[in-house]
Amino acid sequence: MKVNNFSAGPSKIPDSVVNQVSKDILEYQNLGYSVLEISHRSKVFEEILSKVKAHLYELLKIPDNFDIFFLQGGATFQNTFIPANKPTLIDNLIFLISGTWGKKTFQDFEKYYNQNPFSIPFNHETYDELITNVYKSDEKYLYITSNETIEGIQIRNFNNFDNKELIIDMSSDICSYVFDWKNISYVYAGAQKNLGIPGVTICISKEGFLEKSNLTSYIDAHNHIDKNSAFNTPPTFSIYVMLKVLEWIADSGGLEKIQLDNSIKAETLYKFLDENSEKFNLSVPKEFRSYSNIVFDFKDSKLTSNFLQSSVNKGFLGLNGHRSIGGVRVSNYNSISIEMVEDLITHLKGFI
Ligand SMILES: Cc1ncc(COP(=O)(O)O)c(C=O)c1O
Numbered sequence: 174m175k176v177n178n179f180s181a182g183p184s185k186i187p188d189s190v191v192n193q194v195s196k197d198i199l200e201y202q203n204l205g206y207s208v209l210e211i212s213h214r215s216k217v218f219e220e221i222l223s224k225v226k227a228h229l230y231e232l233l234k235i236p237d238n239f240d241i242f243f244l245q246g247g248a249t250f251q252n253t254f255i256p257a258n259k260p261t262l263i264d265n266l267i268f269l270i271s272g273t274w275g276k277k278t279f280q281d282f283e284k285y286y287n288q289n290p291f292s293i294p295f296n297h298e299t300y301d302e303l304i305t306n307v308y309k310s311d312e313k314y315l316y317i318t319s320n321e322t323i324e325g326i327q328i329r330n331f332n333n334f335d336n337k338e339l340i341i342d343m344s345s346d347i348c349s350y351v352f353d354w355k356n357i358s359y360v361y362a363g364a365q366k367n368l369g370i371p372g373v374t375i376c377i378s379k380e381g382f383l384e385k386s387n388l389t390s391y392i393d394a395h396n397h398i399d400k401n402s403a404f405n406t407p408p409t410f411s412i413y414v415m416l417k418v419l420e421w422i423a424d425s426g427g428l429e430k431i432q433l434d435n436s437i438k439a440e441t442l443y444k445f446l447d448e449n450s451e452k453f454n455l456s457v458p459k460e461f462r463s464y465s466n467i468v469f470d471f472k473d474s475k476l477t478s479n480f481l482q483s484s485v486n487k488g489f490l491g492l493n494g495h496r497s498i499g500g501v502r503v504s505n506y507n508s509i510s511i512e513m514v515e516d517l518i519t520h521l522k523g524f525i
Contacts, residue, residue, distance in 0.1 A: 186418065194417060218403075221409075222412060242378070258388070258392070266313075268290050272318060313338055320346035322466050324498070326461045334356065347360070364415050378394070438505050452525045467504075468498075470494070477500060481493055489517060
């Protein structure tokens with residue numbers, strides 16, 4: 174049976190990458206051993222690491238005054254790592270909480286600092302109202318989750334908040350569009366949606382953002398920056414898979430092409446849902462509709478469960494909405510093809 178994997182993460186890896194990885198597991202670059210066996214102190218791994226960083230700088234147009242480093246612990250560890258490395262942040266921070274992941278980070282920051290950060294609730298106002306609300310505050314830093322994976326809410330236009338320096342959780346939309354770094358201080362993302370498999374978190378930090386402090390060794394950002402992400406044993410295989418995915422992005426035409434494809438795929442599905450609005454509920458206002466996670470529900474809840482059951486039977490995987498909100502979620506990451514979206518629409522047509 175043909176499988177169409179729309180899972181929210183870990184998620185589909187491009188077929189050509191899976192093929193290359195399986196070859197490299199058997200033998201890497203005619204070296205006589207597997208990529209799984211490479212030492213993090215070897216020249217071979219150093220080369221992988223430097224290529225990954227070079228691709229990220231180039232594809233994302235990251236300015237030279239940003240450091241890139243890789244950590245373990247997922248995006249969730251950043252809720253401890255950032256406050257630990259930036260003790261003064263709490264006095265100068267507002268949170269824009271647009272969904273579940275932002276709320277979790279807010280709650281962890283609150284616990285870490287033993288103080289309540291200022292927050293701006295997101296009540297589905299218009300972009301203009303949101304910007305006005307952010308502008309009203311004096312704090313230097315603004316925390317946002319660029320894409321709320323569970324609710325399907327995305328904020329892509331960071332320059333709109335140009336009186337703030339941004340700290341952005343980009344776990345579910347990194348490397349899916351091009352953006353300007355002008356007012357960004359820190360970006361982080363788990364790899365397991367657009368950049369490969371779990372185990373590695375990409376951290377991109379403007380020089381001077383993370384303050385020096387006397388922390389225990391793993392949590393001290395400077396150890397990771399100074400030792401080029403090999404302060405202790407890094408997740409070598411996850412970093413290698415990220416390289417293969419980045420090469421695939423570059424070979425596919427770069428981020429501009431990926432961005433265009435993502436918008437075409439997402440708009441095709443949204444158009445179908447809008448044209449059948451008597452059958453579907455879409456609660457996210459159009460301005461904030463995510464291109465990465467398209468969240469909707471059938472108006473008739475019986476159809477939701479019938480559709481989800483039939484989807485599994487027909488090889489459409491990972492379409493269940495997050496357990497906290499139910500409904501349907503289509504994750505439209507970079508690896509999803511337009512043909513997969515068209516197949517899904519054909520399948521949906523059987524339920525309207
Ligand atoms: C936007 C966002 N932030 C954070 C997380 C948590 O990531 P992790 O499981 O890597 O800690 C997720 C997981 O899906 C996410 O989508």
